[in-house]
Amino acid sequence: xxQKVAEYFEELExxxxxxxxxxxxxxxxxxxxxFCMSLMKHENRERWRADExxxxxxxxxxxxxxxxxxxxxxxxxxxxxxxxxYLAKVFSTDGLSFVxxxxxxxxxxxxxxxxxxxxxxxxxxxxxxxxxxx
Amino acid sequence: MAKITAxxxxxxxxxxxxxxxxxxxxDPYFKPIFAGYDWTKEWIxxxxxxxxxxxxxxxxxxxAFDQNLIPTFAIGCADEFQPADEGWGPRxxxxxxxxxDFAWHIAENLILDDFDMTIIxxxxxxxxxxxxxxxxxxQPEEWPVKVIPLAxxxxxxxxxxxxxxxxxGEAIARAVESxxxxxxxxxxxxxxxxxxxxGPRAGLINAEWDQKFLDDMTANPEHLPLIPxxxxxxxxxxxxxxxxxxxxxxxALKGQVKELHRHYHVPASNTALGHIVLxxxx
Ligand SMILES: [Fe+2]
Numbered sequence: 001x002x003q004k005v006a007e008y009f010e011e012l013e014x015x016x017x018x019x020x021x022x023x024x025x026x027x028x029x030x031x032x033x034x035f036c037m038s039l040m041k042h043e044n045r046e047r048w049r050a051d052e053x054x055x056x057x058x059x060x061x062x063x064x065x066x067x068x069x070x071x072x073x074x075x076x077x078x079x080x081x082x083x084x085x086y087l088a089k090v091f092s093t094d095g096l097s098f099v100x101x102x103x104x105x106x107x108x109x110x111x112x113x114x115x116x117x118x119x120x121x122x123x124x125x126x127x128x129x130x131x132x133x134x
Numbered sequence: 135m136a137k138i139t140a141x142x143x144x145x146x147x148x149x150x151x152x153x154x155x156x157x158x159x160x161d162p163y164f165k166p167i168f169a170g171y172d173w174t175k176e177w178i179x180x181x182x183x184x185x186x187x188x189x190x191x192x193x194x195x196x197x198a199f200d201q202n203l204i205p206t207f208a209i210g211c212a213d214e215f216q217p218a219d220e221g222w223g224p225r226x227x228x229x230x231x232x233x234x235d236f237a238w239h240i241a242e243n244l245i246l247d248d249f250d251m252t253i254i255x256x257x258x259x260x261x262x263x264x265x266x267x268x269x270x271x272x273q274p275e276e277w278p279v280k281v282i283p284l285a286x287x288x289x290x291x292x293x294x295x296x297x298x299x300x301x302x303g304e305a306i307a308r309a310v311e312s313x314x315x316x317x318x319x320x321x322x323x324x325x326x327x328x329x330x331x332x333g334p335r336a337g338l339i340n341a342e343w344d345q346k347f348l349d350d351m352t353a354n355p356e357h358l359p360l361i362p363x364x365x366x367x368x369x370x371x372x373x374x375x376x377x378x379x380x381x382x383x384x385x386a387l388k389g390q391v392k393e394l395h396r397h398y399h400v401p402a403s404n405t406a407l408g409h410i411v412l413x414x415x416x
Contacts, residue, residue, distance in 0.1 A: 121339025
């Protein structure tokens with residue numbers, strides 16, 4: 001083995017503003033992510049749109065996860081074990097693109113975020129490592 | 135005998151698919167995105183270059199696989215695969231046709247070569263597989279090549295190391311060489327380059343790192359499998375990790391590999407678009 005497993009996972013937590021979708025997060029977010037998958041079916045999207053709270057009752061998620069979903073608080077959902085490819089089912093149902101939804105996690109307006117992308121994106125300078133501050 | 139003639143890598147950004155499906159190629163935003171594929175479109179349809187089969191290394195984005203089943207390496211062995219409904223209806227693209235005899239041959243050889251492949255018969259294929267086809271072949275009635283889907287988990291950690299991906303490429307090359315039918319085969323690596331689709335650091339792009347990675351495909355390939363996951367994540371964003379799939383492609387090539395074409399453009403949606411065409415050595 002090239003590297004100790006504990007060290008491997010510790011390093012993944014050292015990136016500013018990033019939640020790597022580790023097995024630990026995947027376990028925490030299992031039902032949250034499976035709920036998201038259910039929105040790939042048209043009839044489920046219709047039920048979800050009609051009454052979001054009622055639809056959530058079928059899913060054994062924590063109250064925190066349910067509230068974060070209703071609030072579309074994507075950073076919170078990442079903390080609670082959500083993964084962006086799963087959460088995409090929620091924002092696609094809302095009619096949002098990846099750029100629209102992803103920009104809400106950055107504290108920037110969609111327009112400012114788009115401008116940043118057109119100008120070459122966010123520089124990695126200063127956001128590589130929490131420990132190193134580089 | 136089957137022979138790997140070339141390796142191709144390209145980002146598989148959903149927006150490229152949207153651009154093709156909605157005929158936006160001449161829109162100012164899309165123009166520079168598509169311009170970089172013109173060379174490849176012409177090159178690949180010349181009879182001396184046109185592959186019979188493409189081995190497509192891609193990842194599923196919570197479309198065919200959910201949290202119930204997370205195969206590290208999987209190979210599609212059915213006769214055909216339908217485009218997935220990713221939440222807004224399936225893309226209007228042709229069904230993906232496989233060369234199933236060849237796919238089974240590769241699966242058998244890989245397993246006996248110590249790669250514990252998952253075999254898939256039913257799988258809808260998402261933008262990870264269909265966008266590269268659209269970028270290179272446009273909108274034909276039928277895809278002009280057979281496609282063997284090879285799915286890599288790059289979503290739920292731990293994902294396979296760069297070194298393991300490279301070695302899988304080497305094993306694929308051995309499997310291809312032992313197939314008796316005369317076939318021109320290309321291996322395609324998809325995904326990347328820099329992008330992060332989550333959290334306050336979203337939108338990260340590192341053009342310098344990406345360009346060096348493209349350079350090293352020919353200048354310094356032995357360095358590539360040694361890049362640890364943490365470097366991709368720190369330097370190119372959390373979804374930049376998809377570049378490990380390019381290493382399966384590069385590992386399948388050998389000898390003096392020559393760069394034939396390169397395309398790099400920022401942005402396409404949240405992502406740095408990268409595309410390279412490599413001629414296989416002898
Ligand atoms: Fe992807």
